[in-house]
Every structure is written in structure tokens, then in C-alpha cells.
Amino acid sequence: MSGNNLVLPIVLWGRTAPTHCISSLLVMDDFSTIITGCHDGQICLWDMTPELGICPRAMLFGHTASITCLSKASACSDKQYIVSASESGEMCLWDVNDGRCIEFTKLACAHTGIQFYQFTIGTQREGRLLCNGHYPEILVVDATSLEVLYSLVSKISPDWISSMSIIRSHRTQEDTVVAVSVTGILKVWIITAEVSRMQDLDPVFEEESKPIYCQGCQSISFCTFTQSSLLVVCSKYWRVFDAGDYSLLCSVPSDNDQAWTGGEFIAADKVIIWTEDGCSYIYKLPASCLPASEHFRSDVGKTKEGSIPPLVYSIANRSDKQLLICPPVTRFFFGRREPFHKLLIQGDSAGRLSLWSIPDTSPLQPLSTALQVSSTISLQEAFDKLTPVSAGIIDQLSVLPGKDEPIKVTASVYIPSQGRLVCGREDGSIILVPATQTAIVQLLQGEHMLRRGWPPHRTLRGHRNKVTCVLYPYQISPRYDQRSLVSGGVDFSVIVWDIFTGEMKHIFCVHGGEITQLIIPPENCSTRVQHCVCSVASDHSVGLLSLRERKCIMLASRHLFPIQVIKWRPADDYLVVGCSDGSVYVWQMDTGALDRCVMGITAVEILNACDELAPATVDALSHSAVNLKQAMTRRSLAALKNMAQHKLQTLATNLLAADNADKGNLPKYSHNALVVQAMKTNLTDPDMHVLFFDVEAVIIQLLTEEAQRPNPTLVSPETLQKSQAGADKGGLFQTETMKETIKEHLLDEDEEEEEEMRRREEKSKSLSLLEYNLTMDTAKLFMSCLHAWGLNEQLDGICLERLGMLRPHCPISFGLISRGGHMSLMLPTFKVPVCLLSLSLATGRKLTLSDIVGKGTYGVSRAVTTQHLLSVISLANTLMGMTNATFVGEHMKKAPNNPAGMAGE
Template identity: 45%
Template sequence: MPGNSLVVPVVLWGKHPPTHCISCIYLSKDQKTLATGCYDGQICLWQVHPDTLQMTPRCLLVGHTAPILCISKASILQDNNYIVSSSEAGEMCTWDLVDGRCREHVKLPQVHTNMQAYHMSNCEDVRLFCNGYYPEIIVMDPFSLEILFMLSSKQNPDWISALHVLRPCNRKDDVVLALTTTGMVKVWTLLGHETKHSEPIYENESKQIKPLNAVCIQCCPNNQRTVLVVVSKYWQVYDAGDFSILCSYLAPRGERWMSGDFLAADRIIMWSDAGKGYLYKLPANSIPDNKNFHTPSIESDSPFLYCLLSQPDNKLLSCPPAMRFVTTRRQNKEHRYLLRGDSEGYVLVWNIPEISPAQLHEIQNQKPPQPVQMTATLTTSLSEAWASMVPSPVGILDQLEKREGGSIKLTASIYLPLQSRLVVGREDGTIIIVSATQTVMLQLLHGHHQEFNNWPPHQVLSGHGGRVNCLLYPHREHSRYDKNHLVSGGVDFAVCLWDLYAGTLLHRFCVHAGEITQLLVPPNNCSTRIQKCVCSVASDHSVTLLSLTERKCVCLASRHLFPVTTIKWRPLDDFMIIGCSDGTVYVWQMETGHLDRVLQGIAAEEVLYACEENEATNASSEVGLANPAVHFFRGLRHRNLSAIRHATQRGLHQLQQLGAHANNDDPHMQRTHNSPLVIQGVKTNPKDAESHILFFDIEALIIELLNEEYAMMSPGSLEAAGLIAQSEYLKVAALTQSASPDAHKKIVEVFNGRDYCPLSKFVEMSKTSEQ
């Protein structure tokens, strides 16, 4: 939203919840907030009742463009309401859990697969120890997301697959324990004076052990003598002194271990990709307090499974769930939970049972031994939350669907602020045009909208043979297009040109061999012929330029071997540059449709970068700030006083021009930028129905309401309300008496109440009289 005024967003989700395939899960220390990240890049915040653990979805955080890989806390304070998230694209965000605001955002070349928040001995707050698809361990500040220092490897450097940070007993330094993908265990000792500009920090010790591609390494917090190493096929317990193996256990048949942790010195908890939890008692040779510790184990003395955490229906999962073991303290009592989020959006919570040694001995003596079966303490999902709402969540076309007797998924939408109309494409191929303000009033301002039948008049455009994928109103992008034209693309391989006001199909472009995925307009400085075209992208990897005036295809770019991801423009060279998912770049001539060249590798990247730089320069020059700024900093770098002076004068001149343009009365620009209502379609997953966000500009809304109110008030009522005094009318009359007696007479008549005149007309009369 442009401008600095207060904008209030309101989301209309519709009858169906958004898809939420959970990829990671996190529970705050105070047990009041649960955060679930999903593969679509969103994070859902759940309000948790600390006593009953009942969860209610509260907020959906949208900011990442790739799957969320890990979520971590940002402070040691229990009432600190911040978390840090990291995505598969290297994006990191710090979120405020109270209002859902993104406090900080960075994008790194490294991709983190794990983040451990740890309170170091030399700082007041926690530090994030991150590992992933890179050979170092990165230590970051969770609030500024600044890289503080890195831990490097001298011997056999490789990707770090798992790490654990701990503070040894009776010591002030911190120790980082890590495993590489090739099975090299490494130990770093941090003394507290490490900085970003210090010498490379290498490991103090390293040793080759058996596990490859470990997914977890945990040191027992009770004694720090034993270390748990988890690989997908088995888990092992090691002696922390010499890293000799104490015991090992294979994964259940058909399952793979995801991670594990210590429950006590003699017990561990494991969880697998089947979404189950396993509680084991360690053998005597793996318990430091036992007299048989570190002695050769016998075959009968192996880990004993005494409890199984499973779901009631044992439903098969389409992908591995996200699971996490959490220990919290409330009312001086420790609570331990195993959390699970799956691909269906369900959240399961197990309360880890406290099984006494006597109960454990009883379970072991059973013939045959049977582990205790425990089901989830709590199960919830977005679907259950949607079903429990009374009344059900509101959609943008609920009343129309009620009249039709069925629900049709909304697949595309576009808002036209000048006409105050909302255009919505649906899965059956129809396009609905409704009055936006009346629709919003019906859904938000009526108490029982499900029972209200006065649906505002709407228009239906029928022409597509299947789902409408995208909509474009070219006149909104630039005034060179006809204001009557609406363009739509569908799953039927067609691009349709509509007359927005007559509701008729003007032309049907059948050029592509795949469904249309995107519609956009070329830049303003293209040739005259290309300026009348729209650009369409299809799933068959083709791109076309379709002329709306000639009603034919001007350019067909259809030799791409991979999906199109980027479209750039070089209008002065008559080039349309298309980037594909494999990194290849195709350069097409727009006027002739000729393939000029195909680039790969570094050359392709340089061409795309040059296009982005050119677009940024053109956009900046329109605003009038960037080019002088560039020259100004160049002058500073080279200590050229004349260049600095020239850039400064040029920048001031462009600022004055910008201010002059801003003062011009351009109704199109004013209406667009100061519209009280803007509607934006949002879709978190391609399979979801499109939801809508209503942006209410409070300042513009107040101005509109005041204008309407003042227009209905007479000058007498204005004076009575104290909005304008009699002396003001007399001043205007005195100024206009000499210049225009007729105008003076008219103003006096208006003031005496002989004629009704709204405030806007009165001001207009005053200006005319002054002229």
C-alpha cells in the first residue's frame, strides 16, 4: 500500500481453510504460543491454553518464499515474544509473536537445516548456532540477524549434518560438538572473545566415527558423559571421553529415525518418519552411574522399549511429519511434550508419561514384554478450527454461491479501484464482476450475512472451458490501453479479451499448447506496436505477445525446454529476455519473433543482472532520485567536487519537479493512491481457493466520509456546527465584491440561506470569483 497512513487489513478466508503441510514445529517456553511452519512458506501461530493445551489458530505469517526448515527462540527470557525462522531459500526472519510483525529480514547464501539457540557465557542474550548445506557453523544474533563469527574446519572439511552446544561442568567456556556428513566428529572450544574479524576459528579435536549423514547429536544434560548420535537407520550412544560406542539400536522395519533426545541419564526418546515416538531404557553399560558402565555389553543387555507414542488410527502420512521434543517449566513443575505436525495440517501433542522404576521393572518382566501404548493427548488442525466456527468464515462470493446452491472454488481475482468493482475468476470458467463496496458491506457490516438475500447486481462472463488462472486489467497498468478491455487466461489454453462494460467476448487467442499461468504488460518505452500488446505465459514453456488492437499474436516464443521463471525487457534493443528454471536465458526479438541467442551459465546470469539494473535505473529516474545519488557517491569515491556539486543540483532540481508533479490534480493517480479500499487476492497453495485481503486506508476513508457529510450540509448548518464562521463568508464577499458583483450577490444569498450550496461548490465559486 502506498503512503504512510494507517492501513488495516481484513482477511476473508472463505469456507475452506488454507493448505498447511507442516514442515517444522515450535512451542514457546510459556506454553502460550505454538508456531508451525509449512512447505508453502507460511508460519501459523496458534494460541495455546497452558493448562488444557487447547489450540486456536490466531495468525498466519506470510513472508518466506520457500519451505520453512527450522524455527528457534530468540531470547532466554520466558516472556520474550520473538522467534526466528529460516527457509530453504536462505531467508531468515525475526517475528513478533504478539502482532505477527516481521522485525528483521535477511537473505543469506547459506541454507540452514538446523538452528540451536544457546545462551553463551559472555553475552546477555542467546546466540543462534546454525548448520546446513555449507561446511561452517554460523553463529548469529537472533534480533539483528547479523553473522557474529563462524566456526571452520581444518581437517576433512565437509557439510555439518548435526551439532550440539553445551557448557561443561565447573567451566566458563562453551563447547560446540558437531558431526560432518562423512562421520567426522569435531569439537570447538569458545573462550568468549570470538568476533567476525578475528582469525579463523578451527576445531580443537576431531575423530572419525562410523555414522554417516547423522541427523542428530545430543549430549546427556544430566552427566555429560554420554552422547546420542542418530542416523536414519539406527541410533547409538557414545562415551563423550573417547567417543567409543556403548550401545546401538536399529530403526523399526519400514521406518527411519528423524531425531531423539535424553529423558534421563538412563532413558531416551526417539521419533521416526512414521510419526511415532519410542521411549527406551538404556543398558547398564551406557549408564554412567552404573558399576557396569563402559564394560563390554552382552547380547541380552540391550536398549529396552518400554513405551510407544502412536496415533489412534495409525494413518499413513504422505510425507515425513515435523516432530519436536519440548521441555517446559510451569508452576515449579517440569512438563515434557512430544509435538508432531503432519502433511494434513494436524497437530498432535503427547504428554510424556512419568514411569517409575517399579513400573518399568514390571513391564520388563512381562512374557513377552509389551510396551505401554499411549495416544496423543491433544489433536487439532485448521480444518477442525474452521468447522467449529459459528458462523462459518466469510468468503467474498458467499451470497452468490448460496443462490447457486453450490460452492465453486475461486481461482483468480483483480480489483478495479476506479470502477470500485471486483472481478473474480472461478474454477468452472466463469468470471463474476460485482460491486466491491456493496459486497464488502454485505459480508462485514451485516450481522447475519448467511441469511441476507439482497445480493448486489453482478455480471457473469462465460467463455472459458475450464478454470480461470489469471486476470489482467491493462488500463490499470497504463493509460495507453482501452479502459473497456479485460484479459483473462484459463486452463483451456486460451487468452480471452473481454469488453468489461458490455460483458461480451471480443476475441479468443488460441496460441498456447498449455494452460495460461501469467499475464503482464510490456514496458512503456517499447515500440508503438508492442505497447498495444499483452504478454502471456503458459505451462508449455511458451511466451506470447498478443496485440489487443490487431487481435493477433505478434510474437510466439516457444522453444524453451524448461518452465519460464523470469521475463525481462530491453525495449530500446527490441529484446524480450526469458529465463528458465534450468538457468538458461533466451533472447527474443519482439517485432520479428526471431530467437536472437541462447545463453547459459555466467553469461546468462550477467544478462539477467544487467536487465535488473537497467529496470532499477529506469524506475529510479522516473522517481528522480537514484541517478543523482549514484553520481553523488561516485563523486565522493573519486573526490570529484564538481561531480558532487552537479549531482546535488540535479537531485534538488528533480525533487522540485517531483513536488510540482505531486501538486498537479491528476484524478487517476489520486484515486488510485488514496483509495479507501483495496482488495488483494491471496493464495498460499495452488490447490487452494483464492482468499482475499481487504486493505482499508483509514485516512482516505475518513476523508471520503467527511466529503460526503459536508456535501449534504448547508452553510447555515456548517456555521452551527462550528465548521465555518460568518466572518469567513464576509471576507470572501469583500474580496469578490469589486471583482464580480454577481458573484458577491450569489455568495451573500448562499450565506443567508436563500439557496443550498454544498461546501465543494462554495469553494469553487470563491476560486472563480478571485480569478
């Protein structure tokens, strides 16, 4: 789908919450939003109430690697901007209010820490992002454009920066950046107004470089209470330094082999330090660290280590908690605006957030009790609390008798030409179902809710365990048979199905591990390879499976490490395999011989060369002698065949192109009104499904079908016959598909025998049930989801009774597509806007479903509201201009009083 079109996503999450192994944390200044980044690359937005209640709101998609750090990117209260960075060097600027991506870039280096810095030039305030990471400098990036302006560079002992802090001076116009390198050297840079205005790449060198012997520095923080202390936390000890001359004031070793991971000042005389296993401790600093004390700096020069200061509180002892797959992330934040909470926030690998409110007063008896958690919730717990539960795409067909949980969907593909969704499940079965019909069942109220086994579907059974991938080759290239559907599973097999009859055509059992990928070779491969599907398995093998010959024509199985990428060099008859250890294997497709195995820079160059564009036809023909010599040298039979037939293929292509141009047909609109895309945040997750509605495509398809209808004033038997044939090609399933789907059943094969009679009686009905108009069904689903239910009861009644729209029976999770394909998807837990919640608490009135479903739709954000209003207005205007456009059933269409039911309203 084009990025310029108005495309609205609606997501069906299912009952299982997405995996969210938290890697970074941030709290906005107003304490209304918590942002978490995870190791899979997603960002989650959590709403926080003044009473410290937490509710997950939305998930942001766009990063391709683990989130390494988060930072605010604006100091203005009206601009809730954050910046995120990933392991692959990506940086994104997000608007937290609606999850919109404002700007993004990709650098050659990965950031591990970002600090926001704002300075004033006259009356204008500008923001900068100071970034440190796997490079020997600090990059200064514009907070609006994400452009690198200049860098802070070390003259003496340059090295990677472990952590840094910005010291704001209220007395002078000079601010200080203090950083600690991985080798334990403290670096100091001075930033003045002149330096901040710099727009070139001239480096700024450090003012001071001093070894403080803090190897493995985890964090460095400045005491904003006294303006005179620095806290440096290392894995084995934490130290307090004087911020003036960086003298050591005190040093505290870790106890019981605990590894410290960070710390902050929570008061002038208290620090909080947290460990790798999630425990946190609040210590009272000795008098030698307090500027207000007469003993300040009394221990300077005395290398006294081992005297542990008194412990005020211990927090979050995780000894009895569940095992985690990686250390939790802990951060401390204190409110700069009311309410002035001091919050310790922790996120773990299970997607759980825990909050502790740190009291200002010390307990009378230290260590008597641990500080109790103020609030805690995980994504899965939030999903489990939903009523009704969050729906999956085929939940009504996947709940077995006597079981609460539906069978999970593990692989799926959408076929727009047929409007079908193919879902492979964890029990090895594959379901074929009309996409719009199954979405209507999950989201909207109607008669369909009373029918068992609705919508009409087909079940394919052949795999003995979980289906891992599904592919419909004809959708990618017309050279394949449109009947063929290919699936791979955990049982090591690849099965070819007839999608129209449900018949199993062939089983390939050539791999020694579960199938992880099914890939289509490019167009310009040899004729034999063009009718193959490439399968990748977990035993590090790659196969070329011929759908025409029904056999494996090549199996490459010497790879020592898991396969990460498959590339093609069709002109040379090469299949290029990239492995997780960086090695690259080059295979000849025709002979199955291993041409070479390389590593290092050569491997990178080979992979990059596969991404280059193919040379122009004229250049290829002009160097035919060179290509022939290369083919002979490599003993590649396929390359020789390609050379011999190259000119003939070029000529045939040109003739076909000219023939198509002479037909004079109207250009066919290439976009689909509805695309269903399966997504998962982690490989272990079941599929969630996003429905992408292209508003322009829906309108064009509606108008196209309207134009194909006969003019009622000039109806003859011939024109009626032609128009019906045209309509069948447009909005309905193909004739061949329909002949086969009439044989389908409403219930699964393993239903009770007493249902058989009822199925036979309703066999005549099944044809009308299946012959639905795909475009009108899409418009019906779209309009029913977008309408603001509950705002006007009279209008709701008209929509239900006269227009045939359906009311949602659960909150709709909408999304927002922004720059570069970045996407924000509402979580099903975000169903009550904060304004409605506070209103219900104030009035004591319980919120109804219409309050949640309807008004929540237009309380998301301005950007989402604008898109929804534009979509509703444009689609309603289109339907009003059409003849006999209505969403009601056939019996309503034949009503004599008002054939243009939609136009009348």
C-alpha cells in the same frame, strides 16, 4: 501502499483452510505457543492450553521459500522472540505475541539448523544464534540484529555440518559446541566469554576433530539429565557416545528398513527415537550408558552392534492413517517451567498437529498398547468447527441451491478507480461486484442479509473451466483501453471482455496448456508490443497477444521446462524467458525469432542485466551511433524504429511534462483508501482476500469530498451544478460505468422465471442501490469492524441507530503489517482470548457473540490495539468535523432535526 502509512489489514479466509505442509516445529518455553513453518514459506502460530488443547491463532507471511528451521531467539519470559530461516537464505526475527517482524536479513547461504545460545558478560545477558547449513562452517549471528559476528571453522576436513548441539558447562566458563559433518566427522569448538564478545570476522577453529563414522547424521543431542552422554541419530542406526572423550557406548541398528530421522533423551535412562514415516519408539538404555551404573563404559572398545535395548513404548503407528505427500516432522520438548510436560509433537503435510504426553513411569507390560495421542487437530478441522463458518469474499453469490460449499474463487483483481472486485471462479464464470458492499455482506449484520443476490453484480460466462488469472491492463498503464478486462483459464483460452457491458470481445486460443500468468510489457517497448498482453501457459509457451489487433503477434513455444520468470529488454527488442532448469531463452519480440538459449552463469548474468536500471536519456542519445550499429547487427526492425524516433519521443515527453506542470492543479493523493489483495499459500488453494485500509487515505478522501461540497450560505444554481459534477468525479463511479451498471441484475441469469417480474418492479430502485459513495462506504465498513462491540451497550445502541454503523456477525480476522512488508494475519479460529476462555470456565457462563466479536478485537496484542485505537480516534474526529456525515441511508440524511448526525454524537 507506503510502509510509513497506518495500514490495517482485514482478511476473509473463506471456508477452505490454507495449505500448510509442515516442514519445521518449535514450542516456546512456557508451553503456551507452538510454531510451525511450512514448505510454502508461511509460519503458523498455535495456542496451547495447560490441558494440551490446540487452537491455530495466526499466520505469518514474509518468507518466499520453504521454512528450513525455527529457533527461539530470547531467553526472557517477557520477550517471546523466535527466528526463522528459509531455503533462499532469508532470516526473520518475530515477536510471537503479535506476529510482528522485528528484524530481517538475507544471506547467500541457506540454514538447516539454528541453536540459541545465551551468555553473560557481567550483569548483561546477550543472545547468539549458531547456524549450520549448506556451507562448511557454523555462523554465529547476533540474536537481536541478525548480523553475522564470526564463524566456527574447521581446519581439518571442512564440510557441511549435518547437526550440532551446545553443551553448557556448569563447572567452568567454557561451553562446547559439538557438531557432526555430512561425512561423519565429529567437530568440537570451545566457546569462552572472550570468544562470545567477538565482533569481527576472525574465525574460531575447532579444538578436536574425530571420525565417528556416522554418515547421514539426522540429529545430535546432549543428555541434560546426566551431563555425560551424547545421542547421535543416523538414518540406519542410533548411537550413544560419552560426552567426555566421545567413546562409543552403544549402537542400535534400525529395524525393518525404517529410516530414523531424530531422537532425544527423555530421562537419564530412556531415549525416544522417531522414524521417517511418523512412528516413534521409547527405548531403555543399557547399563553401560548410565553413569550411575557400575557397568558404565563396560562396552567401550567392543564393536558390538545388533543388541536392541528393551522397547518401553511405541507411539503413532501410521500404518492405517492417510497417505502423506512428504514425511511428517517430529520433535520432543520437555517443559522447564510448570507444567513440566514431556511432549512429543508431530506435524504433517495435511497441516495436522498431534501431541503425545510422555509419562515418567514405564508400563508394567511393555509393547502391550501403543501410547494414545493426547490432542490432535488440523487447520481444516479447526475451520470446520467454526460457527458461523469463515466467510469468503463473495460467498453469498457462490452458494448454489442444494449445495453446502460455495464455488471457489481461483483468480481475482481489484479495480480501485471503480471500487470493483473481479473474481474468477472454478466453474469458469467471472463475477464483477462492488468490493465494499460484498465485504459488508460477509462481515456485518444488516438488511442486506435478507436480500438474495445482493450486492448488485454481473456474471461473465465464457470459460469452460476454472479461471486461472485475471488482469485489468488499464490499472497498470493508461495506454490500454479502460474497457478491456483479460482473463485466462484451464481451457487454454485467453478472453478479452468489455468490463462495462460484460460483452466478450475476443478469444485467443494459441496455447496448448492452461494459462498460468498474464503480464503487462513495460512502457518503453515498441508501439506494437505496448498494446499487447504477455500470456504464459503450462505447455511452456509464451505469447504476445495484441488487444488492438486482436491477434497473437508472437508465440514462443520451444521451452523444454516450466517457465519461472519473464524479463524484458525493450531497448534491444528482447523477451527473456527463464525456465525451472536454469536455462534462459532470448526471443526477438518483433520477428519472433529465437536469438539464443544459454545456461549456467551466462543465464544468471542475462537475467540480472534485465533488472538493471535503464541508462539515462542523455547517455542513450550520445551513443546513438553505437545503438544504430547494434540494431543493424541484430537485424532488429523494432530497435531501428526505436532509434529513429528516440529524439522525437524525448522531446514530446518533455513538452507534455511542462504542460502538466503549468496546469496548476492540486496534487492528487496517489494512495487508495481500500485495496483488496487476493492471496493464496499454495497454487492449489482458492483465493483468500485481504482488505488493506489506509487510514490516512480514507481521511484525505473524506476531506477532499467535503471540500468539493457547496457552501450552504452561498448556493447558486451554477455553483451547485459545478459541485455536483466534482462530487461525481470524486466518490461515485464514473458516469459511463453507471450507465452500464444500471442494466445489471441483482440475480444471476440462471435464476427462476418468477423472479423476473420482481426484478422489473425493482429496476427503479437499482439505480439508488448502485450509486453509493465509495469513500463513505469504506469508512462505514472500517469503523464497524474496529468498534469494540459489547463493551458499552448504550454506546452500541447509538452506533447502530444514530450513526448507522453495523454490528459484525462473525469475529473479524485482523492483521498487522510490520518491517519490510512482513505481515501477520489472524486466523478465524482465534476468536476467544485465553483470558476470556479461562474466565468462562471458572464462572460457568457461556460466552456470547458480543464477547467474542468485540472484546476479542482488543485482546490480540498491544501493537494491534494501538493501531486500532489510533485509527478509530482519527477517523471519528474527521467525520465529526464534516457536514452531514453519516452512515445511515438517504431517508435518514433528509431528517430535519439534525443534519450533522455524526457530529452530534
